[in-house]
Amino acid sequence: MKLKDIIGSLSLNVLTNLDDKEVTGVYISDMLSDVMSNAKAGNLWVTIQTHKNIVAAANLIDISAVIVTQGTRVPEETIDLANRYNVIIISTNDSTFALSGKLYQIGIK
Amino acid sequence: MKYYHSHVIIQERCSGTLNCLRACPSRALRYRGGKIIYYSDLCVDCGACIDACPENVFLPVIDEITDFDKFEYKIVIPSHTLYTQFGANIHPGHIHQALLNIGFDAVHEISKHAYELSYVVSETLKSETLKKPIISNFCPALIRLIQVSYPNLVDLVSPFDVSRELAAKEAKINYSKELGLSMDKIGVIFISPCPAMVVSIKQPAEKEKSWIDGAIAIKDIYNRILPEIMKLQNDKTEIARQKFFYYGRSWGELGFILRHMDPEHTISVAGIDSVKMIMDDIEDSRLKNVDYIEAFTCPQGCIGGTYCVENPYISRHTAIMLVKKFGQPPERDDNEINRKIKNNYYKLDEKVVPRKTRLMESDISTSIKKMKQKQRILTKLPNKNCGLCGAPTCETFAADCAWGDADLTDCIFLRSGSH
Amino acid sequence: MPVTAKYIVEVKRIQEILNAKTWVSNISDSDYITGIYASDLMSDVLAYGKPGSMLLTGLYSVQAIISAYMAEFRGVAFIRNKTPEEETLKFAREKGMFVLSTASDMYDACIKLAGLETVIPEEAPEAEKIHKSDNLTTYTFKIDGNDFASAGMVSTRVKAILKSIGYEPEIIRRAAISIYEAEMNVVMHARKAEVTLTASDKEIYIIVIDEGKGIGDIDLAMQEGYSTATEEQRALGFGAGMGLPNIKKNADKLDINSVVDVGTRIEITFHIK
Amino acid sequence: MDKTKCGHQWEMVNTRSGFIITEICHKCSLITTYFSSEEHPPLEEYRDGEHFWNVMSSSQSVQFDLRCRLCKTQVSFDELSALMLCTSCKKDCKVFELLERGQGHSVWVYVAFGFKPYKDKRQLTGEKLGILEDYFNMKRKSTKSSIKIVSHELIYDEDSCMGGFIMDEFLLSLDAPANK
Numbered sequence: 001m002k003l004k005d006i007i008g009s010l011s012l013n014v015l016t017n018l019d020d021k022e023v024t025g026v027y028i029s030d031m032l033s034d035v036m037s038n039a040k041a042g043n044l045w046v047t048i049q050t051h052k053n054i055v056a057a058a059n060l061i062d063i064s065a066v067i068v069t070q071g072t073r074v075p076e077e078t079i080d081l082a083n084r085y086n087v088i089i090i091s092t093n094d095s096t097f098a099l100s101g102k103l104y105q106i107g108i109k
Numbered sequence: 110m111k112y113y114h115s116h117v118i119i120q121e122r123c124s125g126t127l128n129c130l131r132a133c134p135s136r137a138l139r140y141r142g143g144k145i146i147y148y149s150d151l152c153v154d155c156g157a158c159i160d161a162c163p164e165n166v167f168l169p170v171i172d173e174i175t176d177f178d179k180f181e182y183k184i185v186i187p188s189h190t191l192y193t194q195f196g197a198n199i200h201p202g203h204i205h206q207a208l209l210n211i212g213f214d215a216v217h218e219i220s221k222h223a224y225e226l227s228y229v230v231s232e233t234l235k236s237e238t239l240k241k242p243i244i245s246n247f248c249p250a251l252i253r254l255i256q257v258s259y260p261n262l263v264d265l266v267s268p269f270d271v272s273r274e275l276a277a278k279e280a281k282i283n284y285s286k287e288l289g290l291s292m293d294k295i296g297v298i299f300i301s302p303c304p305a306m307v308v309s310i311k312q313p314a315e316k317e318k319s320w321i322d323g324a325i326a327i328k329d330i331y332n333r334i335l336p337e338i339m340k341l342q343n344d345k346t347e348i349a350r351q352k353f354f355y356y357g358r359s360w361g362e363l364g365f366i367l368r369h370m371d372p373e374h375t376i377s378v379a380g381i382d383s384v385k386m387i388m389d390d391i392e393d394s395r396l397k398n399v400d401y402i403e404a405f406t407c408p409q410g411c412i413g414g415t416y417c418v419e420n421p422y423i424s425r426h427t428a429i430m431l432v433k434k435f436g437q438p439p440e441r442d443d444n445e446i447n448r449k450i451k452n453n454y455y456k457l458d459e460k461v462v463p464r465k466t467r468l469m470e471s472d473i474s475t476s477i478k479k480m481k482q483k484q485r486i487l488t489k490l491p492n493k494n495c496g497l498c499g500a501p502t503c504e505t506f507a508a509d510c511a512w513g514d515a516d517l518t519d520c521i522f523l524r525s526g527s528h
Numbered sequence: 529m530p531v532t533a534k535y536i537v538e539v540k541r542i543q544e545i546l547n548a549k550t551w552v553s554n555i556s557d558s559d560y561i562t563g564i565y566a567s568d569l570m571s572d573v574l575a576y577g578k579p580g581s582m583l584l585t586g587l588y589s590v591q592a593i594i595s596a597y598m599a600e601f602r603g604v605a606f607i608r609n610k611t612p613e614e615e616t617l618k619f620a621r622e623k624g625m626f627v628l629s630t631a632s633d634m635y636d637a638c639i640k641l642a643g644l645e646t647v648i649p650e651e652a653p654e655a656e657k658i659h660k661s662d663n664l665t666t667y668t669f670k671i672d673g674n675d676f677a678s679a680g681m682v683s684t685r686v687k688a689i690l691k692s693i694g695y696e697p698e699i700i701r702r703a704a705i706s707i708y709e710a711e712m713n714v715v716m717h718a719r720k721a722e723v724t725l726t727a728s729d730k731e732i733y734i735i736v737i738d739e740g741k742g743i744g745d746i747d748l749a750m751q752e753g754y755s756t757a758t759e760e761q762r763a764l765g766f767g768a769g770m771g772l773p774n775i776k777k778n779a780d781k782l783d784i785n786s787v788v789d790v791g792t793r794i795e796i797t798f799h800i801k
Numbered sequence: 802m803d804k805t806k807c808g809h810q811w812e813m814v815n816t817r818s819g820f821i822i823t824e825i826c827h828k829c830s831l832i833t834t835y836f837s838s839e840e841h842p843p844l845e846e847y848r849d850g851e852h853f854w855n856v857m858s859s860s861q862s863v864q865f866d867l868r869c870r871l872c873k874t875q876v877s878f879d880e881l882s883a884l885m886l887c888t889s890c891k892k893d894c895k896v897f898e899l900l901e902r903g904q905g906h907s908v909w910v911y912v913a914f915g916f917k918p919y920k921d922k923r924q925l926t927g928e929k930l931g932i933l934e935d936y937f938n939m940k941r942k943s944t945k946s947s948i949k950i951v952s953h954e955l956i957y958d959e960d961s962c963m964g965g966f967i968m969d970e971f972l973l974s975l976d977a978p979a980n981k
Binding site: 031 | 565567569572584586587633634638639641642
Binding site: 258260261389390392393394395463468469472473474476477478479480481482484485486489511513516517518523524 | 571574575590591594595597598599600615619664665667680683684687689691692693694695697698700701704705708727728729800
């Protein structure tokens with residue numbers, strides 16, 4: 001599924017530059033070491049972490065986009081770094097649990 | 110911003126008595142991982158930790174007499190409090206002579222300036238438009254307390270420089286003229302009753318630089334001048350009535366600033382808890398018809414300072430007796446003072462501004478999130494304030510957890526579930 | 529249209545759906561949870577987790593169960609077949625919480641459980657929205673009528689809270705004065721009262737509900753100098769008839785509802801700029 | 802199959818969760834780091850020979866091996882404590898030089914840190930760094946960029962490193978790292 005379609009159908013806020021990517025699957029975790037060892041390239045990564053270190057992990061694994069839940073404010077520093085590394089960060093006011101339900105409903109398995 | 114503080118912590122000496130945690134009125138100390146943790150942003154330099162620790166872990170940062178050998182001419186300004194440390198039979202003139210005997214070149218008396226200042230303040234209070242009550246800025250620990258805990262009150266802090274600074278300014282200027290020496294060759298040394306005044310000299314809250322070059326603790330100089338005073342007593346030495354020997358009417362005990370002011374519209378308060386009560390009242394606009402507040406964080410005022418030697422109640426008695434026996438008002442030239450008021454001679458260069466502490470977040474939402482966490486944690490804590498987690502109270506522990514400085518598992522009640 | 533999710537699921541259903549292993553049960557057949565919070569970050573569990581929920585986490589530290597307990601959760605489910613530590617299990621047994629573990633990863637577990645959610649569309653009134661937002665914190669205080677000795681305590685505590693949050697000094701000053709006046713009114717005229725402070729990034733909202741004689745004529749009570757204080761109270765310097773007018777002067781919004789011989793409800797609002 | 806000729810296809814196996822614990826000796830200020838599968842680091846200071854160790858921090862982390870799907874060669878990465886994305890730095894640092902050189906071609910530089918003290922502990926060999934780099938590059942889908950993994954030895958001054966660390970230091974603390 002295309003990232004732009006997901007953003008459109010769930011009306012998510014894009015915080016960084018956006019280029020369209022293919023999304024394959026979802027990985028939920030707030031642990032960077034967990035993402036490094038278990039997430040797959042192309043995954044949507046759902047988290048409430050906003051530290052700039054998420055860019056390091058997302059870039060390493062080639063995550064399609066990071067979705068920050070719970071409306072957590074993402075620091076400028078993180079957004080600047082994400083733009084430099086073409087990491088896409090998206091935000092939603094939903095909780096991680098509520099968002100998973102919606103992602104499933106639009107067909108991401 | 111890096112704050113200068115009055116003590117250093119010698120961790121090796123600490124065996125974990127936790128006395129300091131409980132003594133600290135600003136809740137700036139913790140004991141974690143076998144070490145004392147010091148949140149210096151909350152510290153008001155009251156010196157309670159120095160007093161409370163039986164192991165001398167808190168080492169006061171203070172100058173030694175030899176530190177001033179670099180100056181060609183050394184002027185000493187004793188705090189009012191020094192005069193109350195030797196009993197009511199010792200004439201202040203003998204104390205001055207003893208200071209000269211141990212190597213100072215001149216003594217400059219402070220009470221003339223206190224007297225002058227009280228006139229300046231009384232004149233200012235006549236203004237109808239002035240925001241009142243004015244809070245005395247004599248006690249630097251009080252200023253820090255206002256900066257940290259009562260940011261709304263900074264505007265009420267007296268806009269005039271304190272007597273010790275005015276004394277140093279005058280001494281430096283006059284001696285420089287008289288001796289033909291440049292000001293940097295003249296050292297002005299203050300004899301301090303407390304760590305807070307030392308800090309106010311090293312890092313003033315309301316101006317660029319202090320007129321005073323350094324400070325010595327009363328307790329450090331006490332042993333040096335006591336033998337000299339005894340010698341002078343034995344020899345029945347005539348007191349040299351040099352022109353700078355003014356005997357003020359007050360010696361640093363609670364109420365001394367107010368001596369020269371209208372008691373109907375003034376309040377005097379000492380001891381940090383009582384001071385906080387009054388500050389709360391001011392914030393709630395609950396004090397009606399009060400124009401001026403004299404407040405000291407030490408119990409009984411400066412005579413209760415950490416660096417004092419004598420018991421404050423005896424000092425208080427001595428102070429009363431000294432006034433009775435030797436007190437005489439210094440001469441005052443009101444016209445001259447009025448001229449100086451016009452020239453802003455007494456005004457401070459800068460205003461006191463609130464201080465940010467580690468608990469203040471950049472935005473309200475983050476702050477509220479933290480407060481909510483703290484509140485939730487607090488309801489699950491035993492509220493026994495046992496201190497075993499290393500925080501002085503359950504409330505401070507909850508805040509530390511919320512602000513990420515402590516782990517929930519540090520609470521032994523939470524771990525064993527015994528409540 | 530605002531949508532609120534109602535989530536009430538029996539714990540044994542969760543066990544079945546996740547094909548979960550039960551480490552600590554402490555639950556009866558009819559026990560249920562009212563929400564699910566999926567997170568590895570304990571600060572957010574404490575800040576946003578709703579009481580009655582279950583924590584779904586990959587964080588197998590004992591901190592997880594302690595944070596869940598603090599947030600008044602019913603229990604914890606660990607993902608990826610993590611074996612909980614003995615300390616976690618001991619804690620759960622002591623606090624009457626359940627501990628499960630499942631082979632699913634977080635997304636898998638979430639989507640399985642999300643199917644159980646009953647979504648009820650709900651028109652939320654604008655006024656209630658802010659109080660339902662996550663960005664607020666609520667405190668409750670009690671005041672006793674005639675307790676002149678403690679008068680001012682609530683105002684002092686409210687002020688301390690507002691200061692810690694870091695509002696502008698000016699708004700704190702106005703709030704402190706208003707609460708102090710409201711507190712004095714209770715002490716002088718009512719039997720007892722409850723004060724609720726709700727602080728958010730948009731407003732400070734204070735409700736004082738008292739049981740007492742009530743106010744007969746609110747317009748009259750709003751006039752400066754009007755007072756029903758007794759001679760004794762006035763001799764002590766209270767009851768100058770400036771209470772309500774002073775609150776009105778300081779607050780951004782003041783609502784008063786009163787029933788004679790029952791009590792008064794005062795709502796004071798301060799807007800954050 | 803000849804292992805030397807195998808065009809390895811790496812997969813991550815044998816992942817173990819645990820904690821990276823950092824300790825300091827307060828007598829000589831030496832810092833040691835190690836991986837522990839126990840949650841609780843030693844709370845009290847303890848003595849080990851001439852050192853008195855105190856815990857400075859503990860971060861949740863994983864250790865893993867990489868195994869080739871084809872020839873079954875298995876390589877352990879027990880010497881790796883954390884990966885850090887180099888983001889910006891002083892010019893004197895070789896890693897930053899690499900980054901600047903790579904930016905135009907979208908090569909992102911990660912530093913692989915070993916365990917301290919570096920001179921006393923076995924460190925990742927150049928060969929292993931290459932394997933790790935291959936693994937992540939193979940895993941990545943992007944054709945626009947690739948990653949480069951280098952040893953911490955190239956760093957000019959570790960204490961001033963401001964990069965993005967892939968480790969979970971703040972999970973347990975209630976203060977979200979964003980606010981640090």
